[in-house]
Amino acid sequence: MSDFLETTVDKFTFKVATDRFYNEEGVWAKEETGRVRIGLSDFVQKRSGDVAFAEIKPAGTVVAVGGEVAVIETIKVNVTYSSPVNGKIVEVNPAMNDAPEAINQDPYGSGWLAVLEVLDWEMQKVKLLDPQAYFKIMKSQAEEEAKKL
């Protein structure tokens, strides 16, 4: 089970799981015995709205940090997300085909996007945001969004 950092902005509560790393877009990366699972943060899924379709790059695709890894279509927007790590996609969440709402329902669990094979996680993770650093950025982004309401 993940622990979370939490903040409430306006009427929304946003959680940041503390057992993984993040890029500034809010794509998380969690190391799992030599592989890295990726997904979207709670803030990202709440800001984007109900997911209609999720197109993840297929298994076998080699992605670089900042390269496109997924396109998510929600009832509000179409957003392209970047990979937080260099690596090869070895598994795509099968739920993304027929039940992409898992992203909204369980962003840190069953709503994961893909698993990547990475060679140098220890080197790569130092370039990512730790949960506290992402929490600070996310909170600032959430407060900016709230001002638009």
Add this chain to the structure above:
Amino acid sequence: MMEKIQKVMIVPCSGIGKPYGSVSREAAYEVTEDLRPGQTQLIPLALLVLGDEACRSIVASYPAVTIDGCKLGCAAKMVQQSGGTIAQEFAVLDVYRRYKDLKPQGIAELNEAGQKLARVLAEEVTTVVDGLLTGNQGGENA
């Protein structure tokens, strides 16, 4: 012997300013004004939210088909809170997933794809309405 259902309430969401809310209302208008006028009645969600007695009474008396634009499911929740019986819940997003080429856009005026999606949805709602009126379907909360 079961009493025959005379009428079905159609309750769309009130997601003003969002294309999916517009699709839900377009579909509701199509059912109540064009496809099954007389056998269906449009219920404005705002009246249920305000607790309008006449509106609550009619919703409590007939089965309802709800059409929600997002997963908040306001239409379904309000029918339940008003003492009504939901025969079937529709979510625009679920229908859109089956018709990916009909992406709704526009708010005050839906694009052509959104209008087509509303028609598809209206036809699905009409099928449920017909089933309820002929006693072949419905009654349970979806």
